[in-house]
Amino acid sequence: MAAAPREHRLATPDGDICWFEWGSAGKTPSLLLLHATGFHARLWDQVVAALPPGTHVVAPDQRGHGRSYRPETLAHWPANADALLPLLDRFKGRAFIGCGHSMGGYVLTRLAAERPGAFGHLVLIDPVIVDPAYYVGGGEAPLPDPAEHPVSRRRNQWTSAEEMRARFADRPPYSRWVAEVLGDYCNYGLVPAAHGKGYELACPPVLEASMYQSALRSDPYCWLGSLAAPVTLIRAPAGMRSDALDFSQSPTWPGLGEWIGAATDELWSDHSHFIPMECPERVASLLAGLIENQG
Numbered sequence: 001m002a003a004a005p006r007e008h009r010l011a012t013p014d015g016d017i018c019w020f021e022w023g024s025a026g027k028t029p030s031l032l033l034l035h036a037t038g039f040h041a042r043l044w045d046q047v048v049a050a051l052p053p054g055t056h057v058v059a060p061d062q063r064g065h066g067r068s069y070r071p072e073t074l075a076h077w078p079a080n081a082d083a084l085l086p087l088l089d090r091f092k093g094r095a096f097i098g099c100g101h102s103m104g105g106y107v108l109t110r111l112a113a114e115r116p117g118a119f120g121h122l123v124l125i126d127p128v129i130v131d132p133a134y135y136v137g138g139g140e141a142p143l144p145d146p147a148e149h150p151v152s153r154r155r156n157q158w159t160s161a162e163e164m165r166a167r168f169a170d171r172p173p174y175s176r177w178v179a180e181v182l183g184d185y186c187n188y189g190l191v192p193a194a195h196g197k198g199y200e201l202a203c204p205p206v207l208e209a210s211m212y213q214s215a216l217r218s219d220p221y222c223w224l225g226s227l228a229a230p231v232t233l234i235r236a237p238a239g240m241r242s243d244a245l246d247f248s249q250s251p252t253w254p255g256l257g258e259w260i261g262a263a264t265d266e267l268w269s270d271h272s273h274f275i276p277m278e279c280p281e282r283v284a285s286l287l288a289g290l291i292e293n294q295g
Contacts, residue, residue: 003022006020006022007020008021012069014063014069014071014083015063015069016069017060017068017086018066019041019058019059023055023056023057025094028055028056028291029291030057030058030094030096030097031096031097031099032099033047033048034062034100034101034108035061035101035104036102036103037103037211037212038203038208038211039065039203040061040065040066040067040188040202042187043185043188044057047276047280047284049284050280050284051287051288052291055288055291058096061202062103063079063080064203064208065202066188066189068083070204070207071207073207074207074210074214075214076214076218077110077214080103080107080110081107081108082114084111085111085114091118092118095117095118095119096118098111098119098121098123102126102251103128105124105125105128106220108122109124109220112227113224113227116226116229119229120229120294121294122227123232123287125275125276125283126235126236127252129224129256130251131253131255134216135219135220135221143214146206146207146209146210146213147209149209149212150245151205151209151245152208153205154201154208156200156201157199158198158199159197160199161183161189161190161199164189164190165182173247173272176277176278177274177277178279181280182277185277188202189201189202189203190202221259224259225260227260230263231260231261232262233257233260233262233264234286235267235268236250236268236272236275237267248273249272
């Protein structure tokens with residue numbers, strides 16, 4: 001078990017970014033870990049626990065998530081990267097191995113385009129980057145009312161993290177997660193309720209819904225061609241998805257690796273979109289290998 005991380009807060013013009021840190025910067029590369037939509041930084045705990053002792057890891061709660069500031073909507077995905085630039089600049093002169101899952105992979109590519117010298121390698125785990133054709137005109141479309149999206153109706157009131165864990169444990173996709181990861185999701189994914197007793201989700205359902213609604217509004221191919229760092233792309237199997245929230249299949253465009261010239265493009269066929277939650281030790285082994293190769 002890894003030691004508990006140190007919790008920090010970084011003031012930015014729009015609000016505070018909460019970030020967590022394990023270990024200390026040294027001679028080997030540091031890791032920057034970016035979580036997916038609706039989640040939080042502590043979902044990386046089990047990955048960090050399987051890394052070599054002392055590995056320096058930085059993992060922020062993205063804006064609107066966890067304990068970071070909450071904008072009115074999350075309608076502009078590149079703005080999630082913009083919000084993290086002050087954190088990246090705090091470590092100016094240090095090259096990270098960046099690892100982003102799902103929306104975190106999208107955000108990582110934007111950060112790497114904005115700060116190309118900040119990364120020695122990028123690991124994209126089933127990033128939400130779809131076929132280029134789907135982004136045409138997306139940024140001009142008006143954002144629907146997030147309250148109309150089904151995610152906005154997620155249960156938001158809980159008496160405890162244990163109640164939340166018990167409710168999710170036997171339900172997909174959580175039933176495929178390592179038990180300790182589900183525990184981390186619940187233990188750190190709730191905050192005291194703003195009104196009344198109990199707890200509520202750290203990422204409010206309406207904000208999470210706005211994130212899903214805006215997934216195709218900003219075309220990442222505007223900057224993907226300029227990535228300077230080598231890329232490792234990890235994908236889950238792709239197939240017919242029943243709807244936009246069906247993550248049993250990968251949302252990643254199968255041609256992405258070839259399009260960006262990925263150094264490695266691997267299909268992890270035994271897993272769903274939630275790769276870090278289903279096999280944290282395998283993800284840690286991949287990251288440890290990259291640290292060793294660049295150390």
